[in-house]
Amino acid sequence: MNFWTAVGELSTGPFVFLTVALLIALAFEFINGFHDTANAVTTVIYTRTLSATPAVVYSGLMNFAGALITVLFFGAAVAFSIVNLLPVDLLVDANSDASLVMVLALLIAGVIWNLGTWSVGLPVSSSHTLIGSILGVGIANGLWTRTGLAGVNWAKAGEVAAGLLLSPVLGFLAAAGLLLAMRRVFKEPKLYEPPEDGDRPPRWVRVVLLGTCGAVSFAHGSNDGQKGMGLLLLVLIGFMPVHYALNVNDPEMGVKVSTAAGAVREAYARYDTPVPAELDTDLKYIAERLRDQPDLSALAGTADADASGNRVNSRWEVRQAIFRTNRELKRVEKAPEAPEALRKELAAIRETRLAPAIEFVPIWVVVCTALALGIGTCVGYKRIVVTVAEKIGKSHLTYAQGAAAEAVAAATILAADVAHLPVSTTHVLSSGVAGTMAASGAGVQGGTCRKIFLAWVLTLPASAVLAGALFTLGRLVTG
Structure with a gap:
């Protein structure tokens, strides 16, 4: 049974709520595009490799390609690490009102937190936000139904948390180490000096920076795109569990x-x-x-x-x-x-x-998610770009720092894909930039780094509390 046939069986109320939920899920991925992917274009913009408009269009296309190609050819294991955080039995066993409230609460909480942090130019993790929201509604539902904390798949939550917590540390250390190694191999002083007004990097450096920017964007699409697909699948399972229970695309x-x-x-x-x-x-x-x-x-x-x-x-x-x-x-x-x-x-x-x-993702879900992520990349990037490039380190980003941070970020995210774990592009790349600043002796701006660290620590619990509160409010209203 295809999507339109399944939708045709819904009454007016569930149909309206499904439409709203799908639009909010796609909006979350759209916001993810300009919130997280701004990290990828920071280096090419601030090293004057590309001007802003072609940089974000290039990054948007690579995000789209990463989301599409990875799922079509290598599967969607990361998407199901998101889906399985919230046991889908909850969505099916709960009454219809509870299912609707659960899905809408986690979606709205994620959008609110992402937009709020973006508005102040604070790079935070959409992964933390999404996972916190899922945990929040799972816990809130358990408390509401007096079933304890069984509303969360804690084993899967532990695996996901390990990836999210360790990847920024790895990004910091690996980027610092790579920059130090580059200093031993590439002796050209210009690589390690902030570009002056009107300067453009040497041709071979531009090629490297374009490559690392594209790699980060592709990797971001491959990992975060799957998170958006997982979010859409939660919506579809919540509203039409039977139609999305089994993969009917293969007749055998x-x-x-x-x-x-x-x-x-x-x-x-x-x-x-x-x-x-x-x-x-x-x-x-x-x-x-x-x-x-x-x-x-x-x-x-x-x-x-x-x-x-x-x-x-x-x-x-x-x-x-x-x-x-x-x-x-x-x-x-x-x-x-x-x-x-x-x-x-x-x-x-x-x-x-x-x-x-x-564990399957309908092709229309893959395409819609990839489009939302790619288009979102092309707008709203400036606030985060300024924070990453100007406010993490005490000096302007150099060519070598940009290349080292992005190379490490791309490798880390692709490794996480192989391990079927969601990681944060924002935190891996921001920590990589901080690592290169520390390794170069330029130092970091303590105030900005404290804010980023605080956001890193608070995003998951804050989004969980927000989603839980929205779920509770919704249940009070629906009875």
């Missing part, structure tokens, strides 16, 4: 999943390892339910009765069984007591046949 997906369930049980038997009871139950259910369903779309709109006689949607039940199986296989893959060969075989089955059935 049902066969792949059902045979994968059998392959998992065979792998356990081959290594004389007992199948955990709950996993075995899910594997048997998947194999039985999909035995005669090569096309997963055939499950849409069907319903079975559970053990209590309640009507349940088969498509969502299959999705949940695959989700639990994926989660258990990931646990086994990390368990040192499991045979190494078994872990590798299970990982291959999970990544190629099970995960694609529930």
Whole structure:
């Protein structure tokens, strides 16, 4: 079932709320474009490699390409690290009012915090903002329903937090080290001096700076673009959970999943390892339910009765069984007591046949997110650019500092893509600039760095509190 068919089944109220939620989600990504990507164009503008207009257009195109190419050819694991922070069961099990409020609260909180910090020229992380908002509504929902803190996937939150906390430290140290290494290799003094009025960098330096700017922009699109896709998926799952439960784009997906369930049980038997009871139950259910369903779309709109006689949607039940199986296989893959060969075989089955059935991004979501990010890059960049270039260090940014900071930022973000972790372009590049300033002996402006550090520390809890408050207010209004 395609998007328009699914939307056609919604009543007027949910349709209006879905439209508003999608527009706010795209607005968040648009703001992300001019809030975060300003970091990428700072060096080419302040080293006079490019003037502002072609710089931001170039960066916008690279952001668009990064978001589009990465997902189409390498998957959207980062997007699902965002989706899985908030267990989607909450959106489905909650009543419709609670689901609507939950989605809208996290979206509005993210937009408010990003616009507020941008208005004062403070570079903060859209990643921190988004993740804080998701955690905020998850915690607030748990408190509202008196279920405790189960509304957050804390294991996934820990993984995400580790990436967000460590990447700025890595950016600072690596950029400082790279600048010191460059001093030993490239002896030209002009590289390490602030450009004078009217100066332009040598041709080869311009090529390097254009390359690093493009690399940061592409990497930002590949990582932050997926966060926007994850945000849109949360909206779609919240409003139309059944239609976005399973990947129906591959007509053979049902066969792949059902045979994968059998392959998992065979792998356990081959290594004389007992199948955990709950996993075995899910594997048997998947194999039985999909035995005669090569096309997963055939499950849409069907319903079975559970053990209590309640009507349940088969498509969502299959999705949940695959989700639990994926989660258990990931646990086994990390368990040192499991045979190494078994872990590798299970990982291959999970990544190629099970995960694609529930971790998918519709092409229109990919294109819309990439466009919002790319277009957003082209406006509103000046406030952040001035902060990064003029207010972090005590001297003007040099050619070598710009190249070192951006090269490290691009490498760090692309490495995070490989590790399936969201990281902050803002914090990696800002800390990289600070690292080059410290390494060059120019020093940093303590006041600005304290503000950036404070924003780094406060963004996640502040956006969580804001989202939680908006959720609570919404629940009070809707009853």
